[in-house]
Amino acid sequence: MGALNEWYAEYKDRADFVVVYVREAHPTDGRLGRANVNDGILYATPQTFEERKAIAKACEVGLALKIPLIIDKMDDAVEMRYQGWPDRIYIIGKDGKVAYDGGRGPWGFKPKLAMPVLKKMLNSTD
Numbered sequence: 001m002g003a004l005n006e007w008y009a010e011y012k013d014r015a016d017f018v019v020v021y022v023r024e025a026h027p028t029d030g031r032l033g034r035a036n037v038n039d040g041i042l043y044a045t046p047q048t049f050e051e052r053k054a055i056a057k058a059c060e061v062g063l064a065l066k067i068p069l070i071i072d073k074m075d076d077a078v079e080m081r082y083q084g085w086p087d088r089i090y091i092i093g094k095d096g097k098v099a100y101d102g103g104r105g106p107w108g109f110k111p112k113l114a115m116p117v118l119k120k121m122l123n124s125t126d
Helices: 002-011 035-038 049-062 077-082 111-123
Strands: 019-021 068-071 090-092 096-100
Touching: 002 111, 019 049, 068 077, 068 096, 090 111, 096 111
Parallel strands: 019 068
Antiparallel strands: 090 096
């Protein structure tokens, strides 16, 4: 999240940034990843919004996230609409249309490819 925190610091006065926490990527009662075990990130799939909120807060702290965090509801509507699981970068233009769709993470999570789009939009006089 380092690059995204840097973007936020540099451009937050010219663009809105938000991280949406969606469902847990590697729950202990699902597809638990070895990295999660090694890092002590061990959470079962939350059954309530309060449980999801607690995990999201731990994620926010663990990643030293500076960008405002919002949490998808238990119906996973945002995740389903934007296919943000496990992570994804979108840039939405002032017109409400998707200007950049970075592809599903972790392989599609490439902040360096999104930055030129953001800069072009911010430098546009339209």
